[in-house]
Each structure stands twice: as structure tokens, then as C-alpha cells.
Amino acid sequence: MTYLNDLEKIISVNSYTKNSAGVNQVGQIFDAWFEKLDFKTTLYKRKHIGHHRYYTSPSNSNEKKILLLGHIDTVFPPGKFENFAQDDAWVYGPGVCDMKGGNIVFLEALRELKKKNILIKNIDILLVSDEETGSDDSKYLTAELAKKYDYCFVYEAAGPSLELVTGRKGVGTFFIDIQGKASHAGNHYSLGYDANLEASYKLQELVKLTNLQEGTTVNVGKMEGGIGANTISPHAHLTFELRYKNSDEKKRVLKSIDEIVKKSYVYGTISTLDGGIQRDVMQTSDASLSLIKNIERITDTSIKSEERGGVSDANVVSACGVITLDGFGPFGDGDHTIHERASKESFVSRIELSKNLLEYFIKNNDF
Numbered sequence: 001m002t003y004l005n006d007l008e009k010i011i012s013v014n015s016y017t018k019n020s021a022g023v024n025q026v027g028q029i030f031d032a033w034f035e036k037l038d039f040k041t042t043l044y045k046r047k048h049i050g051h052h053r054y055y056t057s058p059s060n061s062n063e064k065k066i067l068l069l070g071h072i073d074t075v076f077p078p079g080k081f082e083n084f085a086q087d088d089a090w091v092y093g094p095g096v097c098d099m100k101g102g103n104i105v106f107l108e109a110l111r112e113l114k115k116k117n118i119l120i121k122n123i124d125i126l127l128v129s130d131e132e133t134g135s136d137d138s139k140y141l142t143a144e145l146a147k148k149y150d151y152c153f154v155y156e157a158a159g160p161s162l163e164l165v166t167g168r169k170g171v172g173t174f175f176i177d178i179q180g181k182a183s184h185a186g187n188h189y190s191l192g193y194d195a196n197l198e199a200s201y202k203l204q205e206l207v208k209l210t211n212l213q214e215g216t217t218v219n220v221g222k223m224e225g226g227i228g229a230n231t232i233s234p235h236a237h238l239t240f241e242l243r244y245k246n247s248d249e250k251k252r253v254l255k256s257i258d259e260i261v262k263k264s265y266v267y268g269t270i271s272t273l274d275g276g277i278q279r280d281v282m283q284t285s286d287a288s289l290s291l292i293k294n295i296e297r298i299t300d301t302s303i304k305s306e307e308r309g310g311v312s313d314a315n316v317v318s319a320c321g322v323i324t325l326d327g328f329g330p331f332g333d334g335d336h337t338i339h340e341r342a343s344k345e346s347f348v349s350r351i352e353l354s355k356n357l358l359e360y361f362i363k364n365n366d367f
Helices: 004-010 020-035 100-115 138-146 195-207 247-262 285-298 314-318 344-364
Strands: 040-044 053-054 066-071 089-090 123-128 153-154 164-168 170-179 217-225 235-244 269-280 306-307 323-325 341-343
Touching: 004 020, 004 100, 004 344, 020 040, 020 053, 020 100, 053 138, 066 100, 066 138, 066 314, 100 123, 100 344, 123 138, 123 344, 138 314, 153 314, 153 344, 164 285, 164 314, 164 323, 170 195, 170 247, 195 217, 195 235, 195 247, 235 247, 235 344, 247 269, 285 323, 285 344, 306 323, 341 344
Parallel strands: 066 123, 066 153, 153 323, 164 306
Antiparallel strands: 040 053, 053 123, 089 341, 170 235, 170 269, 217 235
């Protein structure tokens, strides 16, 4: 497991999304590793976040291609959670499963192919630098590059039974700004337009859009407004999130959100909407399920699959029509906490799985 030394090397560098210097330092380490495997590096340079990194292998225009997708940013600022540790069964540290560990999985799988003197071709790699903050910049690059590919494997963490991920909810973040009119709550109560009261009505109407049976949730996570107890509130602000499992639900909720924003429940208040869909839904498809069956045949193993409520960059690629599977990374838990860990045993099985699949793809140009 010498690759765990490589994992420790990149875990020990803080790559909090806003720490662009640290993100780029980790990226430069990956540059050296992939260039030793004869990949060509292209940098998509950014000023306020780390550079996105695109590694390409030889290919022919008439052959099928696969994209391996990961991210190199993590969630904790410098000084909060930076240490790497291990015991007999687990490795611990920021990114061991989300998702520096996943990047190590496909790096090591490609190294194994290189050792077998297999020419790596028709396989490209994209490592983005802002996934943990929503891929607000990289999602456009990812979507543009995705057009070149027939398949995409995403190396977020596997499930507890090493499940692959066939579906993820879509997610959107929205903001409603409500303008009312201030007045003295004692002397001129009726002259005010209460923005806080308007926000309370809107909150209740938004939450009613939740449909758990369809997997749709609307959560008003933050509510702000007002000046003080003796003043009718002249302004209020709602921050809320939508998650959904299918396009019909997205259309239903977006239409209803517009109606709720336009309607004034409290006379005199005016509301405006901002925000939108961050990443569209990744719906389980016949093609993705068929690919899992082919993976079982190729590897002579049983592969479980699952859908998740959380999002990843798999959503972006899947929305472009590319056959996409996620969860190729190691199994771990505690991600986004100081207890993040990943199973050593799962690294072994995941590297073996990727090595076998990528070797098959190189030799057959398909699955």
C-alpha cells in the first residue's frame, strides 16, 4: 500500500477551496504523477480559486472515450483539520474519502496498467478546484468538456457495501429579498408594511412544496429581517434550498416558487428572487444500469448500486447526456467533519475494480 504514502502527501497540504495556493500545490503534485504516466497537462487558470487541471491521453476521433472526474479541494480552512493518521483498518484526514482518496484510486489503477506496459489511451482526467463550494466556476468547464466523452466515472466515496451511484438529486439555492415599510410599532403600527410577516407566510408556502414521496424537499435554512421590537420590519430575507429527483418535480417547484415570490401576502410588500439551480438531477437511466451489468460481467463480481440525496459533479456530466457512474472511490464516512476516514480494504478493491475496467476499455474501446 505504498500509495497511502502518496495519499498522506496530498492530505498534509491544506486545500480548502478558498486556499488557492494550497489547492494549486496539491494540483502540481498530481501534475507530476500523471505526467509520469504520459498524460498531457492543461491548466485552466483561475485568479480567486485553484486552477482546474485536465489530463489527456492519446486518442482517435472515431474511438470512444472515458472521462475520470475528481476534485482536489476540501472543506476545512487552514489550521482546522489537517492531520493524516492511520491504523490497521482506516486512514484519517481531510479528503481521505472526499475525495483525494478517490483520486488516488484511479491514479494507482493507471499506474498498474503502466507497469503492465499497457498504453493508456482514450482515457482523460479532470480535477476541479471548487467542487466543495458548488462547482460554481468549474461546472461550465465540466459541461463543455463532457461533450467529448461517451462515459464518465466519478470517484466520490463508495457506499458502505461498495455501491456505485446511479442517481443523485438535483439541487438549487435561492434567495428572496422582501421590502416592506418601517413605522413605529406603537404610534403608527398600521402605516407599516411588515416584511417579517410576509417572510413568515412565504416560508410556510415554500415548505408546503416538499413532497417526500417524490423525493422533493424545500428547506428554508436561514431567515433574517427587521430592526427591533419597536419597529415594523422594513426588510426580510429568506435563504432556501430545493432538492429533487426528477425533472417534472423541478418544473413544478420552480413554477410555484415564482408564484409565491410574486404574491404579496402582506399589503405593500415587494419581493424579488435570486439564485437558481446549482446542479441538475442525475437520474438513474437504463444506460447506467446496463453499464453496471457489463461491469459485473467484466469483473465477475456483484455490484450494488444506489441513489443519493447529495450532489456531485456527476450531476453536471450526466445532465450532458454522458453515461455516468459515481462512487468509484473508497468507502469512508465522517466526510465534512474532523472524523473523516476511509477504509484501507476498500482502497484495495476499488483500485482493482478500476484497473480491470480501464484495461478492458483500452483493449475493447467499450464496455
